[in-house]
Amino acid sequence: MPSASDPVTIVVIGASGDLARKKIFPALFALYAQGFLPPDFRIVGFARSAMDHPTFRTRIMEHLTCRYVPGERCADRMQEFLSRCWYRVGDYGSMDAFLGLYEMIRELEAGPVTNRLFYLAIPPSVFLSTARSIGNAGLVACEASSPWSRVVIEKPFGNDRESSDLLVQELGHVFTEDQTYRIDHYLGKEMIQNLMVLRFANQVFEPLWNRRYIDHVSITWAENLTTEGRGGYFDGFGIIRDVMQNHLLQMLALATMECPADLNPTHVRDAKVQLLKAIEPASIDRAVFGQYGPGQVDGRAFLGYRDDPTVPPVSRTPTYAAVVLHIHNERWKGVPFFLCAGKGLSVRRTEIRIRYKVVKNNPFCRPLNCPSACPPANELVIRVQPDEAVILKVVNKVPGLELTMEPQALDLLYHDTFHQLLIPDAYERLLLDVLQGDRSLFIRRDELAAAWDVFTPLLHAMETQTVEPIHYAFGSDGPPEGLALAEQFGIGPA
Ligand code: BG6
Numbered sequence: 001m002p003s004a005s006d007p008v009t010i011v012v013i014g015a016s017g018d019l020a021r022k023k024i025f026p027a028l029f030a031l032y033a034q035g036f037l038p039p040d041f042r043i044v045g046f047a048r049s050a051m052d053h054p055t056f057r058t059r060i061m062e063h064l065t066c067r068y069v070p071g072e073r074c075a076d077r078m079q080e081f082l083s084r085c086w087y088r089v090g091d092y093g094s095m096d097a098f099l100g101l102y103e104m105i106r107e108l109e110a111g112p113v114t115n116r117l118f119y120l121a122i123p124p125s126v127f128l129s130t131a132r133s134i135g136n137a138g139l140v141a142c143e144a145s146s147p148w149s150r151v152v153i154e155k156p157f158g159n160d161r162e163s164s165d166l167l168v169q170e171l172g173h174v175f176t177e178d179q180t181y182r183i184d185h186y187l188g189k190e191m192i193q194n195l196m197v198l199r200f201a202n203q204v205f206e207p208l209w210n211r212r213y214i215d216h217v218s219i220t221w222a223e224n225l226t227t228e229g230r231g232g233y234f235d236g237f238g239i240i241r242d243v244m245q246n247h248l249l250q251m252l253a254l255a256t257m258e259c260p261a262d263l264n265p266t267h268v269r270d271a272k273v274q275l276l277k278a279i280e281p282a283s284i285d286r287a288v289f290g291q292y293g294p295g296q297v298d299g300r301a302f303l304g305y306r307d308d309p310t311v312p313p314v315s316r317t318p319t320y321a322a323v324v325l326h327i328h329n330e331r332w333k334g335v336p337f338f339l340c341a342g343k344g345l346s347v348r349r350t351e352i353r354i355r356y357k358v359v360k361n362n363p364f365c366r367p368l369n370c371p372s373a374c375p376p377a378n379e380l381v382i383r384v385q386p387d388e389a390v391i392l393k394v395v396n397k398v399p400g401l402e403l404t405m406e407p408q409a410l411d412l413l414y415h416d417t418f419h420q421l422l423i424p425d426a427y428e429r430l431l432l433d434v435l436q437g438d439r440s441l442f443i444r445r446d447e448l449a450a451a452w453d454v455f456t457p458l459l460h461a462m463e464t465q466t467v468e469p470i471h472y473a474f475g476s477d478g479p480p481e482g483l484a485l486a487e488q489f490g491i492g493p494a
Contacts, residue, residue, distance in 0.1 A: 006147065007040035007114045008435065009105055011139075013130055014121035015045025015087065016059070019154065023185075024121060025060045025085075027427035032081050033068040036432055042108050045087045046101055056087035067422055092122060093129035098137035105139070115147045116140075117434060123233065124156055128170050135174035142176075152181045152434055155246050156237055157443075160459055161452035168445055181434050182443040186247040188426030188433075190414075191384040193441075195254040195352075196268075198382070198390065205380075206259070208356070210331045215377065216491045217255065218353045219248050221341040224297075224475065225348070227319070231308035238317040239341050245455045246443075248339050249276070251384070252325070255352055256332060265440035269447055276450035278329040282458040288481045289467055290320030292344030295474030302474040305344065318469045319343045322482035323458070324489050336489035340482055344474040350384040353494060364395075364405060375405050388414035388423070 010028065012020050031037050045056055061082060066074035088104055090097025105116075116139065122130055131151070134140060140149040153171070158164025171180065186192055199205055208214070221243055227234045234242060250272075257275040260267040293304035305311060305319050320342035327337065356378040365374035375395040383389040391411040398404040414423065433441055443451075470479040477483075483493060 005038045007109065007111055008038055008117060009109055009114055010041065010043045010117045010119065011046060011101070011105070012043065012119045012121060013046045013092070013134075014119075014123075015056070016047040016049045016051070017121055019121045020045070020047075020119075021059060022063050023425070023427045024119060024431070026063050026065060027425055027431050029064045029078070029081050030068055030425065030428045031432055031435075033077055036435070038435075040110065040114075041084060043085045044101070044105060044108070045085065046090060046097075047087075048089065048091060050089045051087060053085075053087050057082040057085055060085060092126040093133060095133050095136045098133040098139065102137045102139050113147045116149045118149070118151045120151060120153045124158075127153065128167065131171050131174045140174060140179070148179070148437070149175070150179050150181055150434055150437075151175045152183055152431075154183055156241050157182060157448055158452070159237075159241065161449060161456040164448060164452050168448065177445055178439075181439065182448060183430055184246045184250055184443055185426040185430065186250055186384075187441040188429040189384055190423050191382060191388045192251060192254065193429070194390075195251070195382065199255075200259050211333055211335045213356055214335055215355045215357045216336045216338065216489065217252075217355070218338040218340070218486070218491060218494070219251050219255075220349065220351055220353070220494065221248055222345040222347055222349045222478075223343045224345055226292075226302060226344055226474065227305065227308060227311070229310070231305070232310035234319075235311050235315055235317045239319055239321045239343065240455055240459060243341050244321060244323070244339060245451055248341055249451050249454060250443075251352060252279075252337060252339065255354075255382075256327060256337075258331070263440070265438065268440050269444045273444070273447050273450050275327070275329075276447065276454065278327050278332075279454050280326045280328055281454055281456070282323045282325060284458055284461045284465070284467070286324040286485065287458055287462075288320075288322045288479060288485050289318035289462065289469040290342065290472050290479040290482065291315075291317065291469035292319050292342075292474045292476075293471045295344070295476060297346075297475035302344070304471075304474065316466060316468060318462075320345075320469070320472065320478050320482070322478075322485050324485060325454070336491060338486045338489065338491045340478070340486075342478045342482075344472075346475050346477055348386060351494075352382040352384070354380040354382075355491075356380075364403075376407050 012024055014020055028037070028043060061078060064078055069077045086104070086108060088101045090100060118134060120127060120130060141147055158167045199209060253272040253275050257271040260271040291305050294307065295302050306313050306315055322338065322340040325337045325339060327335070358374055358377045362374050379393040381391040383391070389411060391409045393407050393409055395405050396408040398406050430441060470481055472479045
């Protein structure tokens with residue numbers, strides 16, 4: 001049986017794109033610098049742009065960082081790493097191009113047992129043709145006794161439940177489910193991995209983690225950027241498919257699922273699937289869509305979404321969405337979950353806010369039994385980015401002879417507590433897991449289907465009813481209708 005230290009060839013398809021250059025190669029270098037790649041490895045980039053090996057290496061180098069090998073050693077380590085990087089030009093749908101890639105890989109691979117990892121960092125429109133070319137060129141080993149072949153694919157996995165099922169089925173002709181690693185990079189983020197630890201390794205949270213004690217939960221994802229040259233891609237998908245159906249729903253699942261029997265990847269993913277299946281599909285009467293228009297930030301003017309030359313000037317694609325979801329199970333019946341995601345907002349922030357119920361019969365309510373004068377409810381904030389933090393807001397007596405109370409924060413700020421540690425990039429964690437064959441943080445087929453079931457009816461309704469998104473200025477807090485929707489369910493602003 002091949003082991004994690006066996007030779008490996010890592011093939012990055014779409015090697016000249018942003019994802020590969022900014023995320024995948026830097027993560028591979030970080031793993032190399034920390035000694036996590038096997039001694040015998042090579043990286044082969046494949047893409048449509050013509051370039052020679054030295055040019056490819058120079059382009060990769062632009063985004064490598066020395067954070068794991070500071071000082072003089074860094075330049076040497078980079079050169080060692082780059083000397084293992086090769087490039088091949090070709091069309092994604094061309095079997096001949098992949099036969100050429102195969103020849104090249106065979107020449108580079110020295111020993112008889114070389115595992116192969118294929119990373120498809122390519123647009124969804126060429127997923128299938130590329131996978132078929134890889135398969136037809138004989139690059140994938142299918143037998144259990146052979147060295148492993150694994151494929152990493154990036155979202156979006158389809159457009160809705162039906163197209164996703166079809167894609168899964170077609171890709172399944174080339175790669176088995178066990179060989180397929182569907183990546184959602186949020187699952188590799190430090191704070192997202194901490195969610196299960198916080199919930200299940202602490203006695204203080206789990207007993208109160210249910211509808212008896214929790215009033216509502218908000219999950220916010222805000223970005224203060226434009227679609228930045230990705231307008232062409234984004235316009236075909238919109239914010240729900242881009243981040244809500246995957247990143248936000250994964251956060252919701254981890255924050256609300258039942259405790260798995262153990263950390264076995266099957267059991268963890270079973271728990272998530274069970275939860276996702278209990279979510280009532282999002283509906284249009286509990287949703288708000290927005291699209292950013294031009295705006296000013298610190299005196300600088302930003303164009304609106306429709307002004308992006310790669311976006312149709314009449315585009316109705318939402319860059320903002322807010323929805324209220326309900327989970328139909330014993331633990332969460334009646335608790336509203338407010339999910340809100342937007343680009344072109346005033347801040348970059350991803351967080352989960354868990355608002356507890358107010359204390360019943362609170363002796364500190366003044367005048368007695370007047371809820372408005374009661375101390376505020378507790379809140380637990382799990383900040384995913386930037387500045388990872390876990391903050392529990394509690395009511396505390398202000399020192400003095402008067403009885404004055406104030407909400408205060410018990411806060412775990414990563415920046416202060418773990419300042420001597422480097423927080424790995426999500427792609428480092430996930431690529432290491434693929435190399436080690438750990439599938440816990442990757443999306444299983446039934447999980448993907450269940451996630452699409454939550455949003456497919458809403459997406460179809462929105463598209464058939466040609467809903468016009470509400471315009472909001474770039475750099476603002478999004479359309480006020482989003483907050484109004486939250487308020488309808490008793491959810492106040494953060
Ligand atoms: C991607 C989305 O999945 O996540 C992008 O396609 C988004 O639109 C990005 O900008 C955000 O990732 P991160 O790690 O910067 O929060």
